[in-house]
Amino acid sequence: MEAVKRRRVRGDGVDLAVHEQGDRANPTVLLVHGYPDTHAVWDEVAERLAARFHVVRYDVRGAGASSRPFGAKHYAFEHLMADMRAVLDAAAPGRAVHLVGHDWGSIQGWEAVCTMPDRFASFTSISGPCLDHVAHWTRRSLGRPTPRGLRRAAAQGVRSWYIYFFQTPLLPEALWRAGFSRAFTRALEAGEGVPARAGHPARTLPRDGAAGVGLYRANMAARLRRPLDRRTGVPTQVIVPTRDLFVSPHLVGGLAERVPNLSLRTVRAGHWVPRSHPDAVARWIAEHAAGTTGGPLTAAGSRSLRRARVARDRRPFEGSLVVVTGAGGGIGRATALAFAGRGAEIVAADLDLAAARRTAELAGRAGPAGHAVRVDVGDAQAMEDFAKAVLHDHGVPDVVVNNAGIGMAGAFLDHTADDWRRILDVNLWGVLHGSRLFAAQMIERGQGGHLVNVASA
Known part of the structure; x- marks a missing residue:
């Protein structure tokens, strides 16, 4: 196993725990975890990628060994993006990296490829949709209702029960600190076949779960009420677990309108697919990265031309x-x-x-x-x-x-x-x-x- 190097990076008023492995001369892959995980949810995937890539992970603010600022306002997208830029500047200065996000890491990833696309050679999204697209998808489903559209919107509403619960003051934090983390760990194994192992779920889970509620309070309601018309030209791969209890596979509907360079992968798995199917996830990340470049940053126009040329030249069934x-x-x-x-x-x-x-x-x-x-x-x-x-x-x-x-x-x-x-x-x-x-x-x-x-x- 590749040795993991640990260091601290100063983000937007917080200290971030950054973990790196693999040769820094190789293309960089940045793996961003979701809620209520830490960087360790990527252990198996990172180990498989490290032979070919420089793999970077970090505990986002509020999680693991990173700082935990108090108050929802500190978890808004503007602070999350500033943290990601700090990690990129420290771990891959002047380079376009391959971004991979799971759950809230993917939600952050969508924000990143829409607001600073020149920092990324590719993006792989897993179980974390763009909040703007979710809002547009829901309005389209309800605006011109059909029985199928209404069923899909209702099904996603049921899946999203926890989002509404997390808007409740104090109660979610109290439950995490009172021992909900033990129930979470048992449910992860029983429901998804993902047993606990060293590092995941993290020993800091009660604090991580309580602090991370700020992600939902700071971003969800505002963005879903007033969605932006977000688009990105970054080559994007969406891995869709068909048994995800939290994110409906139907949310990819209409996504190609906003992501012209889009590919979809389906996997018969639950939400925590980086843990349950690390071989497939690592292989798909590597294949997607192979179709793009991860070199020095250049002007936006020339980067777009290069991406288009690479995407055109790459044969669609390579590796099949x-x-x-x-x-x-x-x-x-x-x-x-x-x-x-x-x-x-x-x-x-x-x-x-x-x-x-x-x-x-x-x-x-x-x-x-x-x-x-x-x-x-x-x-x-x-x-x-x-x-x-x-x-x-x-x-x-x-x-x-x-x-x-x-x-x-x-x-x-x-x-x-x-x-x-x-x-x-x-x-x-x-x-x-x-x-x-x-x-x-x-x-x-x-x-x-x-x-x-x-x-x-």
Whole structure:
């Protein structure tokens, strides 16, 4: 594990506990935690990133080993942004960094990429929406109500119960100090499968929870009542945990209107996904950062041009594994080559192994090395073996294209029962086998995926 270096940085009237690991010559990733966490919620992710990046974390004001000013006014965005600038100036002076935020760290991140975009090469948001966008989304859902929009708005209202509770004077702080932290720790393990470990939840949790209530009181009501029309050109990746009990996945609706360089990742996980799925989170941060730059700051215009060029040049399926059945020719081969040309690693499956090998060879010329497999999609056991082999040799696919199909020509009465049985085995059961087996792998991995079923005459 990379050694962690600790130091104090003077923020906006507070002392901030800053933690760094990895080679400072590498691109910098700044990880910002949420409420009621400390920098330690990122331990597993930071360890995975430190081999390739200079990783910086800090306890935000009110948390961990940083100062705890008294009074909600000290937790307003203007002070949070001044603190972040101080950390950036100390840990990555003159460099554009890759910003990652979770929960309130992500809410702060949205504010940062909208108000000082030239400090950031990329932004990854996890379970913390832009407050301005939430307000606009809610007004759109209620302004032109539809049954679905009203249900979604009501569901988010239920998820946000604690926001209203935190506006209550004194009571939230009293509960944290009276022992609510123990209930929080138990709920985290029971509800999200995230067991307590050294550093998280922090020993300072009662004080952190009480102080951090100021984040909600200083910013929530004012921003939700009078939202700004915020936009950012920073390349932004939003990781959406589909089982988040606090942030509805539907809040990303309409976000592309305000974030033109936007990508979305879904993961079958709860709110504390940096703890429950650190491998996926670290990999996605690294992949997103790889599509941008994290070098010296330049003029805003040239930075925008460089970002646009990098985003254009980066192939959209780089790092993805794509399985295509019936890949020996026709639509299957064309599909496999299209994915390969966009950076995907291809597993070409076909009953004709020689044809599959030719497709894999062509795919390797356009992208990463391709792989050929002979399989009869109408054979249930063969498909079981195929799915297991793909998992063992290459991992869980991100996309599976069930394309294999057959047809028969001639008069209706000229075809035997075996002919019809074979058509059903390939064209119906082949799709069911591919969907069922690979969907199970995708669900088990917990990072989502895509099944594409092709029918053609």
